[in-house]
Amino acid sequence: MPDVAADPERGGPLEWVGMEGIITPLRIDAGRGSTLQVMARVDAFVNLVRTDRRGIHMSRLYRLIDERLGAETLGTTALQRLLQEFLDSQHELADRARLRLQFDQPVRRRALRSQHEGWRVYPMAIEATLCHDGLDMSLETQVTYSSTCPASAALSRQVITEHFARRFPSPTPVPRDTALAWLNSEQGVAATPHAQRSVANIWAQLARCAAFDAIHLVDRIETALGTPVQSIVKREDEQAFALANGRNLMFCEDAARRIQRVLDTEGGIADYRVRVEHQESLHPHNAVAYARKGIDSEDAPWDRTGP
Incomplete structure (x- = not known):
């Protein structure tokens, strides 16, 4: 059968060529030693270095995604192997490969006090690029939590104190x-x-050669914040949540710094950016804070709405 993509076509090299929005099953770590299969949205690319070829073999990329991502648990080694197979499938048309995976990470969470459990879901995006000097990987995620305003808490305590003094003036x-x-x-x-x-x-x-553990990172961030949103909530759990909010009063600046401290102590992270948004109940606008490590992070990708 004719293959017009192989026809000679003079032109320059192309940075990336491929497909976006491929829907495919993905096997991920679900914590507690188990795995889950979720549906992912995949972007797959290689560069085109041959100036005498019209295009790449896109169907080969699709076939590799279909065969690999649902069969093996997602990890650094598996991604590097898949990206190398991308390059091998193109017969020297490319020397760089890139993959972006977007999916929801389900995690089973226990209630704060009762013995019940429920599911929490965290949006994830993993991007991996393989070139001549190795594998580069990044992770994006989003954590939802409750924030109680320290200033508002202080003002409320003042009102309660004044009401007590008026009620019991003697x-x-x-x-x-x-x-x-x-x-x-x-x-x-x-x-x-x-x-x-x-x-x-x-x-x-x-960092290069670092394994990624998305659940571990989310766990550390939620622990630092102290008030992650819950799944199933009985009355005793709601009371425990109110207690946690009272013990973790924070402005958006406080939240950003708590997360910053976590990321600074994670040995496998070379660079990071953080954006926290407190969706104010007092104002019609939101309070926002940014933090970054500071290594080439001006050029880092950033999406205001998360992955």
């Missing part, structure tokens, strides 16, 4: 049961601090 000590009854009434909660659902977008470039 210098005589208030009986313990009377004070507890007042604090446990609606009058005892005269003001509440404002809190909001908040989002952290993280882009991290992995």
Whole structure:
């Protein structure tokens, strides 16, 4: 059969040629020693270095994606092998290959106090590029959490204190049961601090030869923030969540710095950028903070809405 892609066609080399938005099954680590198959959106490219050839063999890239990604658990070694197969399939038409995978990472999460469990899902994007000097990989993810405003908490405490002083103006000590009854009434909660659902977008470039563990990274970030959103919630879990918010008051600046400290201590991360957005309940606009490691990160890809 004729192959017009192999016809001579004078022109310059092309940086990238390939396909975007390929839908395919992907086998990923689900934590606790298990794996899951999820549907992923894949972009696959090679460069075109031959100036005497019209195009690449795209169907070969598609076939390799279809055969490999659903059969083996996603990891650094598997991605490097697949990208090398991209190059081998093109018969010296290319010397660089690139792959971007976008998928939702499900993780089974236990409730804060009850014995129940539920699923949380984290959007992920992994990009890998193979060239003559090795494999470059980056990871993008998004963590959703609750943030309670420290200033609003301080103002609320002041109001509660003033209401208590007005309710019990006498210098005589208030009986313990009377004070507890007042604090446990609606009058005892005269003001509440404002809190909001908040989002952290993280882009991290992995060090050469470093293995990636998306769940480990998300776990560390959620632990540092202290108030990740929950799946199943009973009353005791909701109370524990309120307690966690009270113990983790934070501005967007605080959240960005907490994540920054985590990424600075991750040995497998060469560079990173962080964007946190507190979706204010007080204002119609949001509070936003950025953080970065500072190594060539002005040129790093960044998407305001996350992966």
